[in-house]
Amino acid sequence: MTTTAPVAVKSRALDRALTGGLGGLLGGGFTGFVLRRVLGAVVTLFVLSAVIYAVFYVAPGDVAQITCGPRCSPAQVQQVSEQLKLDDPIYVRYLDFLRGVLVGQDYSTGTGVLHCDAPCLGLSYRTDQQVTELILNKVPVTGSLAIGAMVLWLILGVGTGVLSAWRRGRLTERVLTAVTLAGTATPVFVIGLLLMILVCGRLQWLPFPQYVPFTDDPQQWAWNLLLPWVSLALIEAAKYARLTRSSMLETLAEDHVRTFRAYGIRERSIVGRHALRGALAPVVALSANDFGSMFGGALLTETLFGLPGLGRELVQAVRVVDLPVVVGMVLVTGFFVVLANAVADVLYAVADRRVVLS
Amino acid sequence: MSEALLASEIPGAGATAAPAPASGARQFWRRLHTQRAALVAAAVVALLVLVALAAPLFTALEGQDPTSYHPGLVDSARGGVPVGPLGGISSEHWLGVEPQTGRDLFARLVYGARVSLGVALAATLLQIAIGVTVGLACGLGGRRLDQSLSRATDVMVALPLMVLALALLAVVPGGFPRPVLVALVIGFVGWGGVAKVVRARAISLKSLDHVAAARLSGWGGVRIARRELLPALAAPVITYAALLVPGNITVEAALSFLGVGVKPPTASWGQMLTSADVWYQAAPQYLLLPAAALFVTVLALTVLGDGVRTALDPRAASRLRIGTGRKREDGA
Amino acid sequence: MSLVRVEDLSVGFGAVRAVDSVSFTLAPGAALGLVGESGSGKSTVAAALLGLHRDTGARVTGSVRVGGVDVAAAGDDELRRLRGGVAAMVFQDPLSALDPYFAVGDQIAEVYRAHSGASRRAARARAVDVLGRVGIPDAARRARSRPHEFSGGMRQRALIAMALACEPDLLIADEPTTALDVTVQAQILDLLHALREETGMGLLLVTHDVGVAAESVDDVLVMRDGRVVERGGVAQVLGAPRDAYTRELLSAVPRVDGVRGGPSGSGDVEGAVGDVVVEAEGLRRVFGRGRRAFAAVDGVSLTVRAGETLGVVGESGSGKTTLGRMLVGLLEPTSGKLRHGGAEKSGKGVVPGVQMVFQDPVSSLNPRRSVGESIADPLRARGDRDEDAIRARVRDLMARVGLDPAHYGRYPHEFSGGQRQRVGIARALAANPRLIVCDEPVSALDVTTQAQVTALLAELQRELGLALVFVAHDLAVVRQVSDRVAVMRNGRIVEQGTVDEVYGSPQDPYTRQLLAAVPALDPAVAAERRAARAAGAHAVREDGGAAGKELAAA
Amino acid sequence: AGPEDKSEAGGDGKPRKGGTLTVLNSAPQSDFDPARLYTSGGGNVPSLVFRTLTTRNREDGAAGAEVVPDLAEGLGKPSENATVWTYTLKKGLKFEDGTPVTTKDIKYGIERSFAAELSGGAPFLRDWLIGGDKYQGPYKDKKGLDSVETPDDRTIVFRLNKPVGDFDYVATQTSFAPVPKAKDKGTKYEEHPVSTGPYKVVKNTSDGERLQLERNPHWSAATDAERKAYPDRIDVRSGLNSSVINQRLSASQGSDAAAVTTDTNLGPAELAKVSGDKKLAAQVGTGHFGYTNYLAFNPKVKPFDDPKVRQAVAHAVDRTSVVNAAGGSSLAEPATTFLPNQKSFGHTKFDHFPAGASGNPEKARELLKAAGHKDGLTITLTHSNAKNFETGPEVATALQDALKKAGFTVKLQGLEDNDYEDRVHDAKDEPGLFLAHWGADWPSGGPFLSPIFDGRQIVNDGYNFNSSFHNDKSVNAEIDSINKLTDHDEAAKRWGALDKKIGAKALNVPLFHPVYKRLYGKDVKNVVISDWTGVLDVSQVAVK
Ligand SMILES: Nc1ncnc2c1ncn2[C@@H]1O[C@H](COP(=O)(O)OP(=O)(O)OP(=O)(O)O)[C@@H](O)[C@H]1O
Ligand SMILES: Nc1ncnc2c1ncn2[C@@H]1O[C@H](COP(=O)(O)OP(=O)(O)OP(=O)(O)O)[C@@H](O)[C@H]1O
């Protein structure tokens, strides 16, 4: 009984935040925004898949031969080719793919039939696994990597940016600039490897990273991912630091900052509150992009640290021209890019109410 | 009385002897000149470009070339580490030699500057050009244009470089100059971030009255973008551009491994870095040299970019209004 | 001991000597008016009191002591305590002086907390309280709005509220009522007066409005070109000015009751009035959605013809700016019809040949472009290519609005508030538009410059058949320039008619109320009137939150 | 070969049962179906689960290149000129569920490997079994493959379309592993293949990331002389970066102390480090695998139709640079013969076109002049772009530099890996000069020379490995005749002689044979690296 009251209060507050806060301030209408975004995402994914099909149509690499193995005889290659329906014209294969996505598909396992439910992205040429399943297994890995790295690079980058805007022209700023830039100037595989050798090999502070699912053991999860996060964050931080700083200096030149100076507000809070708020828009936009693209782009990190994520799978799939897997992976990336950008737009409109969601 | 006022107020209106106002560009240069760090950075960038352009001259001075093997200078039994102290530094090989091959590192570094700087700078310019255009179009255009361009950006961001490289391999004729191809590929792939940053800024800038005023003046979107928004966008864009360069240098190396990049034995910093990572212990200078070169480049570009950014802002340059409100010890 | 002691203060910006050897003192509880020509250095002096020129590249000499603190020598902490704590400032450009990303109430609360160390909650409550006291209706809700949701006058009041929140010993108010209609203005001035009496707050009031000065201050300092040209008690300076400039200033003050030396002189005279330039029918604009939906303009119909000036006056927040923006096409009406030159406006976007002078001179000028370039914009957009001709035209325009043409290459931040406003006017005039919507175009101008600008407008109107929509809170100015007047309140036009009709025999009670609130030039009369209002003001102070309603009902 | 006589094992004391062995691999173990695996000698991790008719001798060095019985009682009994091979199963063999293993299961396993759904395995049975080229596997072709006979549960007979003296070697392949038909789930079988070996699969992520094995209670050491199976559990983690694998092994932290790798070599940079560290150096084993890297000519393409030009190239090659590019003398040995330098292959020393350690440009110039190219010659060398690979840019640029001294202007054509494979194996589009390599399917001259030089193995509409399009009747006849031999030593001698004979034609330029340096964790004992596979044998390793 006693617990119901706070819950009710909370939910009402939430309700207000959502209807009054979000719905009200977004002007254009939140549901409309969501609908448009969903539609946009569908179109984006559609285009993406078509592009990949087109690319693989022109790209080198004899799929049947690669799948069958180098020593396969022409007759066998032909069999594999039929098995994978590689002889159909590319548009027929694409339509087949779309059908799979919409209504599902049946595949023969040799001894039986494997039903692949919609949305079915097909089976991997290489491992015969369902691509949807494969991807669902990998998303948590890459997701963990991306989220952690983003949190870290935002803290590191924005923190550094704020500090260097506040202490602009001073020694603190120079040192910070040099340090963050050193991170940028070193490719991730170098930073990652060196960190791993130092921290895991020499000092033995951390284990050599091995993916542990969050649901198994959150502490081990974080512990193992710490190094990949740090490596990625070190690379990205400078970008955010510099961007934050330069946007903040812009804001500092504006009139309203003078108001707060004239009221004796500390420079620290002028910079860290008022200037920062104005500078966040590009930072949020960029992190959305980077976060989304990390789903396809963290391959170097994943490869280096042996994390079984999407990026690594993608590299392998591209190498063996495993088209269904490649398409699936790219669609996931696309999905996250669109999603992250949508979230960024909402955040952005909440932060700056002059902006109406488009 | 108003007529009288007019006359009395502004003696010789329009024909004053006041000094002609300096043009925007001139003021910009004047403001840039006051920043020592930016000038030093500009000198460093110029030096780097010079090194890249005059690479043959520098290597001739040393008497080496970037492709000759010196099997005698590496210890074959130990995996090919350079013999001699500090990675084989000698009067012939100023910076030592490359492990395994014994190629001269100074020559490779100097020649590598050509590829890396050329490709990375060209690609960055392209990324900025496309990104800014798309971002501005998103920010200023209607909802529909914004939607379609934003989704197109998403497609570009989501397409893995590797997949695109594959397509290009297939469609670009073998004779196409590789560095140009690399710059084009990187340029056309990596503009998503710029576009997003520009769009975000443009959206909040366009709510300002001076943009409304420009619209009332009758300007179209392009002109508004160029005159009202672009100058304000210069800060984040320039900042971002300086940081795109190191990324592009690394991407060049990645593309080279996919076969779209520059052909061996041509050296590039990115490729040196990628093959040097494992040598961090056995031949540290092999890793440190390209890393240091890259660092100096980024640092110089960043400092220069910051200088340009500051000089572009008439408010910040004179420190009027942007002042810290803090007491300055130096009494400046 | 005096609260403020300024001795031999000079401030230079590069080659510009903005303030030249100014000295004055101000005792606790006293009020000093700083009047004078636009660009004469008033704001610069005000800023110097808080040490705002520190580290900005300006050269400051002389000594400034505020509340016993030597501003030039004070350490960072000391200065911080001074700012806001001892002396609070109301900035001249209220529309850009608030952080667009934070709720107005939060900004006030932040400032209050910085000096009182109050809890977050208490600070919020305080913010709502002071917002109510400056007459923001429904302050508790409005405190959560962001600045762009406020009208110009509301933003200005928010700034005043911010200053009052800190309960300073000294209030530096730089043109604090430029965006306020006369009733609200009177209320604010009464509030300041009451605070002086109650708390002994000192007031430094920078204003170009002699009437406001007459109502609120004891002593006056008249400035011109950075120097003090006359000083003395308010009655003496306004009543028997010694300096030639002061006399000129006073003679230029427009009056609601005096003869209409109407610069356009049109109104009643010739039928220069031509075709309909713009016609609105049932124009409505709603902000927000759902429960928060609110009609800023609610069914406005009006017509403006070529060569005619429509004055729009009304309560602060009554929808004047919103209406103006709709007329030029910067804002889409929620419903209603809009016809330009007889043709129904189709689609979105601006209408060619239509200009606007924005209420906020700061954000309407691109900080990165020289003002000359900004003024030249419409010319270039029109297709002019001859650089020399463009420059010549820009210089001419600058001269005609009273700006030094040599300042072509200067940037907006190097100008005073009134100068920036004139840049906006010059830009609007540049391409000889058919219609200009002027949103408080002369609110920051001293009366002589104001006269010059209105004369210019009238002249162009005669020459080109320009149609004007003139939004202003200053009834005298509106009377002077307009042919017809519309009085707005709560998004509606409550009264519309020729100047003589509206001013001569106002029908609506609100119009009458407005006319009654016009500040008097004679300090004695002003004091009398204040006494008459005192009862109302009392009520306001007793329950701050209800102040708005109270006021509206009055 | 008992555990006691392995004195070089890392750590001291006798190997004991128990513990968990971790395997850190770089290549993902994405296939774990015996029909799809293509491994030499039954593979390493797979051979822990899949027993086959024969297997490789689990001993160090050259002794490890011998073939020994596994499920079969003894090696195969050839008859009818080595076209019929008969094997008899040991008694008491069981699957992991306790059911007995019969030759029917082996036959079924072999039949499965013909199914298109399970492609990827070795090609030999399809080429050799009568009717193998037509057979489509048990899913489409329920009748079965007649040339594999199972007269009773312990006997299996293979009928081949030609003499194959090496059949015992072939019978080590995982396709010879028994698969119980009732448990076959087609493409899903690999998730949990039914074990006959000392370990069974407890978890297979199927995407090659992780494979966990545990003891198979129904395996009996009495029937298996080869596998030691000391650890209780084996945890295979694949898809790791090779530098990281070596880092982990050298750090030997936690479970990595009991870790090995079965596919990762020490790189040159790591070698430089290890060679200076005594403790680490003791954790390195050396192995050899029959493998040759060479420069291949396509004599159909000018100017390589001229033997003098080919010889000039052969003389100009700087093998020191090439070896350095491949990792230095510890990781590669210069090669002048096509056959690997191991006895089992019948290695016979020769150097038809001596280039010395660093090339003989003078001789090369002479030959070029004689061929009519006195102003030098511009040629194109095709290579793959894969990094740190024998056919990659590192070796190509080393050759480019060496050939320059002899008057060759070498243009490099680097191709993306897939593209490269397609091009160099395409009979119609094969480049004139490219980097190639060949590895042994089993340690014998046959699988080395036949695909490369047998004129009848030229493939025009698929992958072709006879890149010189060599078709010499006498060579073909000699190959046939050696294939009939069932005495491996006798055959080896003849292969060696044949290699020397073909070598004189300068159809390719052998460059180097790789050497493998395998690092293992500090607690790993009983390290065996045979010359058959060149990798550490997981079935012999102990971690206690
Ligand atoms: N940052 C600056 N740089 C250069 N000149 C400046 C700067 N700020 C102000 N000025 C100049 O100093 C003079 C005084 O400006 P100030 O703002 O004090 O005028 P003001 O009396 O407040 O005028 P107004 O009534 O128009 O606001 C003006 O001529 C202005 O152009
Ligand atoms: N973007 C907006 N979002 C929400 N409310 C707004 C917005 N713009 C204006 N309003 C509200 O609309 C009403 C009318 O505003 P408007 O700016 O038109 O007033 P005004 O008559 O110009 O007042 P003032 O004389 O004070 O400038 C005000 O109550 C204001 O708070």
Ligand SMILES: [Mg+2]
């Ligand atoms: Mg002022």
Ligand SMILES: [Mg+2]
């Ligand atoms: Mg307004």
